[in-house]
Amino acid sequence: MLKILKYSFYDLIRSRWSYVYFLFYLALGFVLLFLNNDVSKAVITLMNVIIVLIPLIGTIFGVMYYYNSREFTELLLAQPIKRSSIFMGQYFGVAGSLTLSLVLGLGIPFVLYGLLRSNAIFDFSLLLITGAFLTFIFVGLSFVIAISNENKIKGFGYAVLLWLFLAVVYDGLFLMSLIVFEEYPLDTFSLVATALNPIDLSRILILLKLDISALLGYTGAIFKKFFGTDLGFLISIAILLLWTILPILGLRYKAGKKDF
């Protein structure tokens, strides 16, 4: 697997898109910091970028990479390599190179700006960790979609729909159900509904640091326990890990059964 990972990774970090992605983050970081001169505001803006853009880019990149490397995959399949290793290698190659672009692209301007001296270092590394998680999750989901759909257009469509659903539609439905059932205790429901969507979960994870004052205004006891302590943070990280592992398992399963 490591060999495949190595080659996928090298292949990707030499591709134009990795540079575009990297340069985008680099530019974003510089614009936010040097035109704005305000780390706290930059962190808030970055959070919006991260929870919306990273899943989208992860999804599109994952699907694109999978379909573009199909023939190469077939070449590898005929080699004496374990099947799951091929897909795991490619998956980690894509997710890894995207994460690298993210971390370097945002990290360089922040380090140059003097983040290490500022107290936003924790918020910032949390952003990067969440971003990395989202990258791995959405690349994984897009791989599962791609491997399940021979038809490129279809696979692409499903992947973008999945993103749209998780990034926007889900929250809309969530909000509506909260308002419709407002007479009922909704603590558990909201927490579960949050955990079921990795984008929402990541958002909450960042909010725990950024907007803790507001979150603590809410009355629910379960919420309070969740938001008020480190427990919430740990559970969120654990669920994000689970979210990362599930698509990987799905991918392994699909890869084991698929005909090429």
Added chain:
Amino acid sequence: MKLDVQHIKRILGFVFLIGFQIGLANTWTVCSNCENSSIKETILRAAPHDTLLIEKGTYKEFEILVDKPLVIKGIGYPIVDGEKKGEIFRITSDDVTLDGLFVINVGVSYTKDNAAIRVVQSKNFLIQNMVLEQLFFGIYLEKSSHGKVYHNRIIGEAVDEYNSGNGIQLWYSSDIEVAKNHVQGTRDGIYLEFSDRITISDNVSMDNLRYGLHFMFSNHDVYTRNTFENNGAGVAVMFSKFITMKNNTFRKNWGTAAYGMLLKEITDAEIVGNIFEENTIGINIEGSNRIKYLNNDFIGNGWAIRVVGACYTNSFKGNNFLYNSFDISYNSKLNDNVFEGNFWSSYTGYDLDKDGVGDVPYRPVKLFSYVVNRTPETIVLLRSLFMDIIDFSERVSPVFTPDNLKDAQPLMKIRP
């Protein structure tokens, strides 16, 4: 001889005068092995305007009545232990000074408001450098005036509101200065009821169950440069008029009903140059009119300002609103308050004429804040793309938020 007699008379007069002087300012030393080993008894022996020096040691006494003008001063912080039997010092005379005592174990009662130090109908008192612990009420000023409560340390261990008392309480008192005290772990750090012309400055009030500072029916009071941190709510100002609040810091008052400042039915106040940082709600305003909010900093609060109920003719000018989850929240569609020349960190407008003022008005009320008011659980959708889209469309064409609620002259740069 005539001369001599006159001479003797003069000498006698002089001696008498000196004797009188000494008699006036007699100093009594109290210590465990001295002739005077009890504070209470020494007070009985002492004449008005005498001084009691309490030496280091532990004095198990309570209900110490100070009914004449005395200076009672501790040396090396002697401990006065009330053994939870009742009130400890009760001052009923004018011109009393308490200084440098360590007072502990006030008796908790459900019928009497026992205090470590109670001042009743007295003037010109000075209570300073006292340390009060294991208390019910700390310093209780009752119908007193023209005194000073200075540089005391009051540390309670309050757990429940029903069996805890306030750190410093002023009841029907006036013209008193409360300065440089540290109050923590009580019910209300400092509580004022029917007390006018009180000056409260440079105090620290933290970790109190209810409020850091609490005004009820008190007018013309001033509080400046105090810090209120991690209280149930920082400061509550209720049913009071002409209160001036300047340069205070309100921090980390977190929780369901936690405010930096709670204003309820108050009028004609001035709130200037305060810092509200990381509170669940910076200022909660209910039925309060003609209040000026100038040059305050609202940093990282859940709600910087939450307006509940009818509030009229308030003006918000020159404030900095930085990274609050919600800048302003309203629960009505009416607005009679003025927002002008504030800095809003989430303002995204531009300044083409370079006059330092944004060319597009800023609308500080998000639609989402209405949704959260209605269904609190929706707070979990804070900063989600969906809510941002909804807020954006509301901002473009307001339907739910008051149309005139805007800052037409938002600052482009933060007010220094």
Added chain:
Amino acid sequence: MTIAINNLHKRFGKNQVLKGIDLSIDEGRIYAILGPNGSGKTTLIKSILGMVIPDKGEISVLEQSIKKGWKYRKKIDYLPQIANFPPNIKVKELINMIKDLRNAPSTEAELIQLFGLEPFLNKKLSTLSGGTKQKVNIILTFMFDSPLIILDEPTTGLDPRALIRLKELIQKEKTNGKTILITSHIMQFVEETADEILYLLEGEIYFKGSIQKLLEQTKQTNFEHAIAAITTGSHA
């Protein structure tokens, strides 16, 4: 026996592609797998390679069942039909990469010389023409020394010179005692190289035998005509 296939079934959706194939491939011979489009040639090859997972039936390669295994592929050199490589890497890197992945001794140097690929070694694969890519493909296949070689349409895009080289290469490997499976649409190429013909039709083996046998059975003198006539039923 190099390959033994027993009652192999495979269905893609509604389409039953392989309907109970029984087959044995003997060592040291060249087999041509022929059949009309959609007859299941590629599916059969991919089943042997483990790329297609059969619904039913057994396959063993070199006396070893291939189920869930992957190490047996060390014994197979496979040339896939469409050679589409990762676009961003150079020819040399691709060769080194496959070498690295297989971790086996290889003879790419003489093959590169044989097909005249030296000028292309430092070019990215995305810049190569179809024929050149196929040459790279051939090198990747023949550079290892495995007892079983599977070639799926090896002649695609090759110029006559390269084609001759390829035929020579196949013959050379045969003399080395290797078993070779080929699919091709070029009948002349098949006639020249194959020892035995496997004709697939609708998921079954319709004919298995030498060219000679085929000609006799179809009563044709020309191989190409024989293949065309095989399905008309005149031989039955």
